[in-house]
Amino acid sequence: MVTLNDYLLVSGLLFSIGLAGVLLRRNIIVIFMALELMLNAANLSLVAFSRFNIVMNRAGHAIPNYNGQMMVFFVIAVAAAEVAVGLAIIVALYRARQTTHVEDISTLKF
Amino acid sequence: MSYLLFWLFSALTLGFAVAVVVNRNPVASALSLVVSFAGLTALFVMLDAYFLGIVQVLVYAGAVMVLFLFIVMLLDLKAEKARKVNLPVLAGGAAVALIFVAQLAAVIDRFTVGRHAFPPLTAALTDSQNIGTTLFSGFNLPFQVVGVLILVASIGVVVLSKRELK
Numbered sequence: 001m002v003t004l005n006d007y008l009l010v011s012g013l014l015f016s017i018g019l020a021g022v023l024l025r026r027n028i029i030v031i032f033m034a035l036e037l038m039l040n041a042a043n044l045s046l047v048a049f050s051r052f053n054i055v056m057n058r059a060g061h062a063i064p065n066y067n068g069q070m071m072v073f074f075v076i077a078v079a080a081a082e083v084a085v086g087l088a089i090i091v092a093l094y095r096a097r098q099t100t101h102v103e104d105i106s107t108l109k110f
Numbered sequence: 111m112s113y114l115l116f117w118l119f120s121a122l123t124l125g126f127a128v129a130v131v132v133n134r135n136p137v138a139s140a141l142s143l144v145v146s147f148a149g150l151t152a153l154f155v156m157l158d159a160y161f162l163g164i165v166q167v168l169v170y171a172g173a174v175m176v177l178f179l180f181i182v183m184l185l186d187l188k189a190e191k192a193r194k195v196n197l198p199v200l201a202g203g204a205a206v207a208l209i210f211v212a213q214l215a216a217v218i219d220r221f222t223v224g225r226h227a228f229p230p231l232t233a234a235l236t237d238s239q240n241i242g243t244t245l246f247s248g249f250n251l252p253f254q255v256v257g258v259l260i261l262v263a264s265i266g267v268v269v270l271s272k273r274e275l276k
Contacts, residue, residue, distance in 0.1 A: 002116045002156075004224035010120045010153070012214040014127055016207050021131035023203030026193070029136050029182060033143050036174065037127050040150055043162075051157040054229050057240075061233035064158060066244040072162055073245070076169050077256045081263035083174050087181045088270035094185050103193075 007048035015041035028093075028100045032086055039079050043072045116156060123149035136187045140178045147171045157228075160237045 014037060021034025050068030057063050094100060126149065129142035147170045154163035218224070233240075245253055 001227045002113055003227055005218050005221060006116065006120075007153070007157070008218050008221070008224060009215075010124065012218065013124055013211070014150075016211045016214070017124065017127040017131060019210060020203065020207035023206060024200060025131065027136060027187075029178070029185075029187070030130070030133075030139050033130055033139055033178065036143065036170070037130065037146065040147065040166075040170070043166075044150060044153060047154055047157050047159045047162060051159065051228055052224070054231065057233060059233075062229065062231050063233045063236075063240055064231065066240055067248070069159055069162055069241065070244055070249050072159075073165070073241070074249075074252060074256060076162075076165055078259065080169050080174060081260050083177060084267050085263050085270070087177055088267040091181060091184065092270050100185065100187060101193075 004048055004052045008045055011041045011045040011048065014038075014044065026102050028090055028102055028105075031102070032083075032090070036079065036083070039075060043075055046072050046075075112156065116153070119149045119152040119156070122146075123153065136182045137179070140175060140182060143178070144171050144175050147175070158231060158237065160235070161241045 018037035053065040126142045126146040
Protein backbone atom coordinates (compact mmCIF):
# COMPACT_ATOMS: atom_id res chain seq x y z
CA MET A 1 0.00 0.00 0.00
CA VAL A 2 1.54 3.30 -1.12
CA THR A 3 0.65 6.14 1.23
CA LEU A 4 0.85 9.91 0.86
CA ASN A 5 3.83 9.94 3.22
CA ASP A 6 5.82 7.72 0.81
CA TYR A 7 5.39 10.27 -1.96
CA LEU A 8 6.23 13.14 0.41
CA LEU A 9 9.38 11.32 1.50
CA VAL A 10 10.51 10.76 -2.10
CA SER A 11 9.71 14.39 -2.92
CA GLY A 12 11.66 15.62 0.10
CA LEU A 13 14.66 13.43 -0.69
CA LEU A 14 14.66 14.69 -4.29
CA PHE A 15 14.54 18.28 -2.99
CA SER A 16 17.47 17.59 -0.62
CA ILE A 17 19.52 16.08 -3.46
CA GLY A 18 18.85 19.23 -5.49
CA LEU A 19 19.71 21.44 -2.50
CA ALA A 20 22.97 19.54 -1.96
CA GLY A 21 23.76 19.98 -5.66
CA VAL A 22 23.17 23.74 -5.53
CA LEU A 23 25.31 24.09 -2.41
CA LEU A 24 28.15 21.72 -3.29
CA ARG A 25 28.72 21.98 -7.04
CA ARG A 26 30.82 24.76 -8.58
CA ASN A 27 29.81 24.43 -12.23
CA ILE A 28 27.03 26.93 -12.92
CA ILE A 29 25.26 24.66 -15.44
CA VAL A 30 25.12 21.75 -12.98
CA ILE A 31 23.83 24.16 -10.31
CA PHE A 32 21.06 25.08 -12.75
CA MET A 33 20.21 21.38 -13.29
CA ALA A 34 20.03 20.87 -9.51
CA LEU A 35 17.61 23.83 -9.36
CA GLU A 36 15.38 22.01 -11.86
CA LEU A 37 15.45 18.94 -9.59
CA MET A 38 14.22 21.07 -6.67
CA LEU A 39 11.36 22.50 -8.78
CA ASN A 40 10.32 18.99 -9.79
CA ALA A 41 10.43 17.74 -6.20
CA ALA A 42 7.94 20.48 -5.26
CA ASN A 43 5.79 19.45 -8.24
CA LEU A 44 5.71 15.83 -7.06
CA SER A 45 4.38 16.73 -3.62
CA LEU A 46 1.78 19.06 -5.17
CA VAL A 47 0.52 16.25 -7.43
CA ALA A 48 0.47 13.82 -4.49
CA PHE A 49 -1.60 16.22 -2.35
CA SER A 50 -3.90 16.86 -5.32
CA ARG A 51 -4.51 13.11 -5.69
CA PHE A 52 -4.98 12.64 -1.94
CA ASN A 53 -7.65 15.33 -1.52
CA ILE A 54 -10.38 14.01 -3.77
CA VAL A 55 -13.47 16.12 -4.55
CA MET A 56 -16.83 15.26 -6.07
CA ASN A 57 -17.56 16.50 -9.57
CA ARG A 58 -21.03 17.46 -10.75
CA ALA A 59 -21.88 13.91 -11.81
CA GLY A 60 -21.03 12.67 -8.30
CA HIS A 61 -17.74 11.02 -9.25
CA ALA A 62 -14.63 11.29 -7.08
CA ILE A 63 -11.89 13.18 -8.94
CA PRO A 64 -8.56 14.61 -7.72
CA ASN A 65 -8.52 18.23 -6.58
CA TYR A 66 -7.25 19.80 -9.80
CA ASN A 67 -6.26 23.12 -8.20
CA GLY A 68 -2.95 21.53 -7.13
CA GLN A 69 -2.31 20.22 -10.63
CA MET A 70 -2.97 23.71 -12.03
CA MET A 71 -0.17 24.98 -9.78
CA VAL A 72 2.14 22.31 -11.24
CA PHE A 73 1.08 23.31 -14.76
CA PHE A 74 2.07 26.94 -14.10
CA VAL A 75 5.30 25.91 -12.37
CA ILE A 76 6.29 23.90 -15.46
CA ALA A 77 5.45 26.82 -17.78
CA VAL A 78 7.39 29.34 -15.66
CA ALA A 79 10.32 26.90 -15.26
CA ALA A 80 10.57 26.54 -19.05
CA ALA A 81 10.79 30.33 -19.44
CA GLU A 82 13.26 30.51 -16.56
CA VAL A 83 15.55 27.87 -18.12
CA ALA A 84 15.60 29.72 -21.46
CA VAL A 85 16.52 33.06 -19.84
CA GLY A 86 18.99 31.48 -17.39
CA LEU A 87 20.88 29.62 -20.08
CA ALA A 88 21.03 32.77 -22.22
CA ILE A 89 22.56 34.59 -19.23
CA ILE A 90 25.08 31.75 -18.79
CA VAL A 91 26.06 32.01 -22.47
CA ALA A 92 26.47 35.80 -22.16
CA LEU A 93 28.55 35.27 -19.00
CA TYR A 94 30.72 32.70 -20.77
CA ARG A 95 31.34 35.14 -23.62
CA ALA A 96 32.46 37.81 -21.15
CA ARG A 97 34.55 35.65 -18.80
CA GLN A 98 35.28 32.31 -20.59
CA THR A 99 34.30 30.32 -17.49
CA THR A 100 31.33 28.48 -15.99
CA HIS A 101 33.03 28.01 -12.64
CA VAL A 102 31.30 30.05 -9.92
CA GLU A 103 34.49 30.69 -7.98
CA ASP A 104 35.95 32.58 -10.97
CA ILE A 105 32.97 34.98 -10.88
CA SER A 106 33.46 36.76 -7.57
CA THR A 107 32.91 40.45 -8.33
CA LEU A 108 29.96 40.70 -5.95
CA LYS A 109 31.47 38.40 -3.30
CA PHE A 110 31.82 39.89 0.18
CA MET B 111 2.48 -4.68 -7.44
CA SER B 112 1.96 -0.90 -7.41
CA TYR B 113 4.02 -0.79 -4.23
CA LEU B 114 6.94 -2.47 -6.02
CA LEU B 115 6.62 -0.17 -9.05
CA PHE B 116 6.45 2.90 -6.81
CA TRP B 117 9.75 2.07 -5.13
CA LEU B 118 11.33 1.03 -8.44
CA PHE B 119 10.55 4.37 -10.07
CA SER B 120 11.42 6.28 -6.89
CA ALA B 121 14.80 4.56 -6.79
CA LEU B 122 15.29 5.40 -10.48
CA THR B 123 14.40 9.07 -9.91
CA LEU B 124 16.51 9.47 -6.76
CA GLY B 125 19.47 7.41 -8.03
CA PHE B 126 19.83 9.40 -11.23
CA ALA B 127 19.27 12.65 -9.31
CA VAL B 128 22.32 11.70 -7.22
CA ALA B 129 24.15 10.97 -10.49
CA VAL B 130 23.35 14.51 -11.69
CA VAL B 131 25.04 15.96 -8.62
CA VAL B 132 28.10 13.68 -8.43
CA ASN B 133 29.04 13.43 -12.14
CA ARG B 134 32.06 15.53 -13.10
CA ASN B 135 31.10 15.68 -16.79
CA PRO B 136 28.18 18.10 -17.50
CA VAL B 137 26.97 15.95 -20.44
CA ALA B 138 26.65 12.92 -18.14
CA SER B 139 24.80 15.12 -15.62
CA ALA B 140 22.34 16.31 -18.27
CA LEU B 141 21.63 12.76 -19.50
CA SER B 142 21.14 11.55 -15.90
CA LEU B 143 18.65 14.38 -15.45
CA VAL B 144 16.63 13.06 -18.42
CA VAL B 145 16.35 9.61 -16.79
CA SER B 146 15.46 11.21 -13.46
CA PHE B 147 12.63 13.16 -15.12
CA ALA B 148 11.42 9.99 -16.84
CA GLY B 149 11.15 8.28 -13.44
CA LEU B 150 9.29 11.30 -12.09
CA THR B 151 6.86 11.06 -15.02
CA ALA B 152 6.11 7.46 -14.02
CA LEU B 153 5.34 8.68 -10.49
CA PHE B 154 2.97 11.32 -11.92
CA VAL B 155 1.18 8.63 -13.94
CA MET B 156 0.89 6.44 -10.82
CA LEU B 157 -0.85 9.43 -9.16
CA ASP B 158 -3.40 9.47 -12.04
CA ALA B 159 -1.99 12.77 -13.34
CA TYR B 160 -1.70 11.58 -16.95
CA PHE B 161 -1.79 15.03 -18.54
CA LEU B 162 0.96 16.40 -16.30
CA GLY B 163 3.03 13.26 -16.93
CA ILE B 164 2.90 13.90 -20.66
CA VAL B 165 3.60 17.62 -20.20
CA GLN B 166 6.57 16.66 -18.03
CA VAL B 167 8.00 14.49 -20.83
CA LEU B 168 7.32 17.11 -23.51
CA VAL B 169 8.60 20.15 -21.64
CA TYR B 170 11.34 18.78 -19.37
CA ALA B 171 12.69 15.64 -21.02
CA GLY B 172 12.12 17.26 -24.42
CA ALA B 173 12.54 21.02 -24.59
CA VAL B 174 14.47 21.89 -21.42
CA MET B 175 16.99 19.06 -21.72
CA VAL B 176 17.63 19.76 -25.41
CA LEU B 177 18.36 23.36 -24.39
CA PHE B 178 20.73 22.19 -21.65
CA LEU B 179 22.61 19.80 -23.96
CA PHE B 180 22.73 22.47 -26.67
CA ILE B 181 24.35 24.97 -24.29
CA VAL B 182 26.81 22.36 -22.97
CA MET B 183 27.75 21.62 -26.59
CA LEU B 184 27.93 25.33 -27.52
CA LEU B 185 30.25 26.15 -24.62
CA ASP B 186 32.28 22.99 -25.33
CA LEU B 187 32.51 22.05 -21.64
CA LYS B 188 34.93 19.31 -20.70
CA ALA B 189 34.87 17.28 -17.52
CA GLU B 190 35.89 19.50 -14.64
CA LYS B 191 39.46 19.35 -13.50
CA ALA B 192 39.74 18.52 -9.83
CA ARG B 193 40.29 21.79 -8.01
CA LYS B 194 41.40 22.41 -4.48
CA VAL B 195 38.29 21.75 -2.40
CA ASN B 196 37.30 24.30 0.18
CA LEU B 197 36.66 21.85 3.02
CA PRO B 198 34.67 24.10 5.43
CA VAL B 199 32.35 25.16 2.60
CA LEU B 200 31.89 21.53 1.50
CA ALA B 201 31.18 20.38 5.06
CA GLY B 202 28.80 23.29 5.61
CA GLY B 203 26.83 22.52 2.44
CA ALA B 204 26.59 18.81 3.26
CA ALA B 205 25.52 19.65 6.83
CA VAL B 206 22.71 21.96 5.61
CA ALA B 207 21.40 19.22 3.28
CA LEU B 208 21.59 16.55 6.00
CA ILE B 209 19.86 18.77 8.58
CA PHE B 210 17.12 19.40 6.02
CA VAL B 211 16.66 15.62 5.52
CA ALA B 212 16.51 15.05 9.29
CA GLN B 213 13.96 17.84 9.75
CA LEU B 214 11.87 16.49 6.90
CA ALA B 215 11.93 12.92 8.28
CA ALA B 216 10.76 14.24 11.66
CA VAL B 217 7.89 16.20 10.07
CA ILE B 218 6.73 13.29 7.87
CA ASP B 219 6.98 10.89 10.83
CA ARG B 220 4.44 12.99 12.74
CA PHE B 221 2.14 13.65 9.76
CA THR B 222 -0.51 11.06 10.66
CA VAL B 223 -3.02 12.18 7.99
CA GLY B 224 -0.66 10.99 5.28
CA ARG B 225 -0.42 7.45 6.63
CA HIS B 226 -3.58 6.41 4.79
CA ALA B 227 -3.66 5.05 1.26
CA PHE B 228 -4.97 7.23 -1.57
CA PRO B 229 -8.78 7.17 -1.81
CA PRO B 230 -10.02 5.52 -5.03
CA LEU B 231 -11.28 7.57 -7.97
CA THR B 232 -14.66 6.68 -9.41
CA ALA B 233 -14.69 8.83 -12.57
CA ALA B 234 -13.66 7.41 -15.92
CA LEU B 235 -10.36 8.48 -17.51
CA THR B 236 -11.18 12.15 -18.11
CA ASP B 237 -7.96 13.67 -16.79
CA SER B 238 -7.23 15.97 -19.75
CA GLN B 239 -10.85 17.07 -19.91
CA ASN B 240 -10.86 17.95 -16.20
CA ILE B 241 -7.57 19.83 -16.56
CA GLY B 242 -8.98 21.82 -19.46
CA THR B 243 -12.20 22.64 -17.63
CA THR B 244 -10.36 23.77 -14.50
CA LEU B 245 -7.78 25.75 -16.49
CA PHE B 246 -10.24 27.70 -18.62
CA SER B 247 -12.93 28.23 -15.99
CA GLY B 248 -10.94 29.00 -12.84
CA PHE B 249 -7.48 29.95 -14.10
CA ASN B 250 -8.13 31.90 -17.28
CA LEU B 251 -6.30 35.09 -16.29
CA PRO B 252 -3.15 33.33 -14.92
CA PHE B 253 -3.06 31.26 -18.12
CA GLN B 254 -2.94 34.39 -20.26
CA VAL B 255 -0.39 36.00 -17.94
CA VAL B 256 1.83 32.94 -18.42
CA GLY B 257 1.49 33.42 -22.17
CA VAL B 258 2.74 37.01 -21.85
CA LEU B 259 5.55 35.80 -19.55
CA ILE B 260 6.78 33.31 -22.15
CA LEU B 261 6.62 36.00 -24.85
CA VAL B 262 8.71 38.36 -22.68
CA ALA B 263 11.14 35.53 -21.87
CA SER B 264 11.67 34.67 -25.54
CA ILE B 265 12.29 38.34 -26.42
CA GLY B 266 14.69 38.54 -23.46
CA VAL B 267 16.59 35.49 -24.69
CA VAL B 268 17.02 37.06 -28.13
CA VAL B 269 18.29 40.31 -26.58
CA LEU B 270 20.68 38.45 -24.25
CA SER B 271 22.04 36.28 -27.07
CA LYS B 272 23.04 39.21 -29.27
CA ARG B 273 26.75 39.58 -29.81
CA GLU B 274 27.37 42.79 -27.90
CA LEU B 275 25.35 43.75 -24.86
CA LYS B 276 25.03 47.51 -24.91
